[in-house]
Amino acid sequence: MASTLRPYLTCIRNTLDAAMCLQNFPCQEVERHNKPEVELKSSPELLLNPVLICRNESEKCLIETSINSLRISLKVKQADELENILTKKFLRFLSMRAEAFQVLRRKPVQGYDISFLITNYHCEEMQKHKLIDFIVQFMEDIDKEISELKMSVNTRGRLVATEFLKQFI
């Protein structure tokens, strides 16, 4: 299982390196406005082909780019019902605090668990390779976090059950 993680992350890193070539671009549709074109999708010539990188059926990453913005959507591995609930709650917790992350999108794209929206302003303020490091690090940490949460839920459940059933011994 771990053997596919490295190539998966390297592939995402290289794709992001190429996709994160963003520049300031004022809106063609509305005057004096500057909107992320990947969200607006009003001018098809400003959008590039989306790239879907799949590690297996349950884990994938969709990268959509445009001239001034980039959207990365991740689907995290969820093996059983418990992981499903934990992932949903954990990622919703993060998404609700999207302002603190700056590059996070408040709602994930349909069909995915979490989405990032990176605009040219982020590339101007922050360094591109650091942003890519952040995304890749995030993906690695997510898996670890979810397994830790699952383990702590199971441990807690076992402790509580033991204590409760002691009274019947």
Add this chain to the structure above:
Amino acid sequence: MAVTAVHQLAQCITCHAWSADRSMVALCPNNSEVHIYRLVEDKWEKMHVLQKHDQLISGIDWSARSNKIVTASHDRNSYVWNLEGSEWVPTLVILRLNRAALCVQWSPKENKFAVGSGAKTVCICYYEQENNWWVSKLIRKRHDSSVTSVSWHPDNILVASTSTDGKCRIFSTFIKGVDAKDPKKESRFGELIVQLDLSPSWTFGVKWSPSGNTLAYVGHNSVIYFVDDVGPSPLAQNVVFRDLPLRDVLFVSEKMVIGVGYDCIPMVFAADERGIWSFIRYLGERKAVSSGSRYGSQFSEAFGKFYGQAKQGVSNDASETSRTRGVVHENCINSIIPLSRQGTQIRRFSTSGLDGKLVMWDLETEQDLLELLVH
């Protein structure tokens, strides 16, 4: 090294332009102002701040002989600034655009300037003596998408423009009363001379060679296009390079072009005797990757190793993730402006980027490039 000076003048520089004697530079620090700095004994002093625009200034050009600055902004306006005494006085130019202006350039004779816009049109402005103001004429033939860059041919009539629809179009901007009538070339204003559909992706950074014979522009698909003998039967070549796309180019001579972009290092392209263009090397590393480096500097060896690894597809260690190249610019370079001319060749130029640095480069120290230049 080719770099002669590095100046951190702002957090992020959108565009810059030099005065005629190269003592002052006007730049936009990613907001709606133009800051003019003067080099006073090795330190940069902010001399003037030009505040008139409401939104980001996307293009600045400083005319050499008439000493006027033209600025174009995302707020659909353009101002021509004249130095009166010690103050820069703006004159509004009614561009009649309904979208942002994206780029601006003075014509070689400095009696006209061209503005490319998000309204998919190119606007040519000239000075009307009777009414004492700048009049704009829109080129009727529209592009299919925003015009990203404009460049004047040395004859002051032709203008090349690139757009995010992937095409490069060359228009004639002959204006009666402003341009002298040329018996050889009969052209009307706004006539489309050539449409070059070479790139499947967005195109930026169009420039003419010093004689006007060759045109170069870049596409976002990491290709640079060279078009010789622009006219009814142009000869086009494209050079595909390995890394990230370019944003702007500069002809340092008839046969050498420097390109700058998302790689943060200038790239040198040259044409050989047969006229075939190819990538020579980066400015700032000594030799190309696989061949052994004669200079043996540690930097270039480590650099070569990194690229060697990347080519073989060996994934880097998780901790050593960032591409630390030890190069001068830390973020995308978005403009390259010539500094000094020797005849038709440019030996020194400056680049500015999103990292807020203004870097001066000199080709005098690059022996192999000088040999190609002299050719």
